[in-house]
Amino acid sequence: MSESIEISASIVLYKENIKELEKTIESFLSIDLPKKLYLIDNTVDKQFDNVFINKQIEYIGFGKNVGFGMGHNMILNKIEKTSSFHLILNPDVIFSKEVIPTLIEALKRDPSVAMVAPRVLFPNGEHQFSCRRYPTILELFARRFKFFSGTFKEKISKGVYSDKDLSAPFFAEYLTGCFQLYRTRDLIDLKGFDERYFLYMEDVDICKKIDVLGKKKLYFPQVVIYHVLKKGSEKNLSLFLRHSLSIIQYFKKWKN
Template sequence: MKEKLDITASIVLYNENLEELTKTVDCFLSIPLKKKLYLIDNTPQMCFKGIFNQKDIEYIAVGKNIGFGSAHNKILDILKQTSKFHLILNPDVSFKLGVISNLIKELERNKEIAMIAPKVLFPNGKHQYSCRRYPSISELIARRFAVLKPMFKAVILKGEYRERDLKEPFFAEYITGCFQLYRAEYFVKLNGFDERYFLYMEDVDICKKIDSLGKKKLYFPQEEIVHVLKQGSSKSAKLFLRHTSSAIKYFFKWGF
């Protein structure tokens, strides 16, 4: 049997900023571990073919936009054979050398942890509040409409664990999907993301699935990453409808 890689990662590509993507790729390739990065291209024109040719990168052209979760799941069979740890990575994330290795050490200390994620910052250094409680319908609606935010401020703050000391690690209900580091065997056992979600809510859903396995998700703020965060559904009617559709599927699956 082929020797396993220390870590694999997958990035789903669609309308990406090439400068941001290159920075993300370079951050991953700098990790001093045996690794492989899978670039999964959802563009019909295979826009990213031939751009990254480093030996630790494998390019996969899907040929059409199949959505976030479905694209990440394209390598599930590969992970069964090759990977100890697997990173779900957004194309607009950067991090310092040592972040991945330190997160892996935490995963290795506790076999009950299926997934770990660091503190997430905006490029200006502000906190993104990436660890959350499972959302209510009222919270999701309030987050999408600025006029409602003052009325639902307490609900939003509670959803972001604002009452906690977020400088300390803890087991969060869910952690947003820009950077999720899994023990690969658990990601495979979960069958990856639920492909009924084209975009949005798949990160919340997979955290629910981790609960169903009896495993945990650790928020670990001793390590930090930077995430640009496009917030597309707040700016695009099409993406807003995608988000709404995913939210409806989520609540029908897990309950209101």
């Protein structure tokens, strides 16, 4: 019989900075709740096998890179009847042990909320725009090519809720995928991420799916996490092309 836990989490791994990953894992394991962490290893050589040994950690190695969304989806059948809440977590995030219990309480207060996310800061304390309106093609274009940012400054500003008080909770359109806390039942009903996205835009897509489910996403800045945010697609041509393909897939899917 499967053990019932309050909170499960999954981290998809691919050539991670081991020291950053250690801090992320330590953050999750510090929570004073029954918990389970799934490490999904997408490296070909199963780089993280037997690296983190703990009864609250389950390692899953595929021997190939199956992508972000499919990686997280692989454990849906494991959590469906065991956990009450599930955290989608990046391998470069640090948070205090009070963060998750506080967010769980926020979820419990409103059954219409499927997912909640905290305020996100860079490691140096600067604000990270983790809650956004759904992107337009022009906005994504301007954000990618900085020399156009002045022309579309107002559109970019609106996209990051510059007209909102970001120190107060509100229902956002899109919350970035570095830290998304779900009711497990809702994540199962959503069937997780759309696996057609190998990398990028799957977090925007699942927020759209929450809308279709008739539920909400809550931005809850009363608690804070720290996220490195590597911006790989701005530095690597292969990742840039993957990001571009995902953008095309996203707008094709949600064109109506």
